[in-house]
Amino acid sequence: MEISRTNSSVMKFTQGMYSNCYVSTYSKSVEIDFSESDSDGVDQKFELHMPIDKARSLAKELAHDLESYDQEQAARAEEKARQLAEETEA
16 A cells, blocks of 8 residues: 655635746746735735746746637637527528
C-alpha cells in the first residue's frame, strides 16, 4: 500500500478581484498577488512567489489557453450565426 498526502487550495474570485505582478531583479523571482473582499467584508490576499523560468512557462500556457478559448468562442458564435441564418431562410 502506498500512502500519499496532498494539500489543495481553491480560490474562486469574482470581477472584484485585484491582481498585481512584480518581477524582482534581486531575488530573480516573480510575485503574483491576488486580493478581494469576501461576502463577509473580510479582505483576502494571496501571494504566489516563483522562479522567473516557471513564471514564463505559466505565462505561455495562460496565453495559449486564452487564445484557444477565444478561437473556440468565435467558432461557436459563427456556428450559431450560421444556424440562425439557416432558420430564417427556411
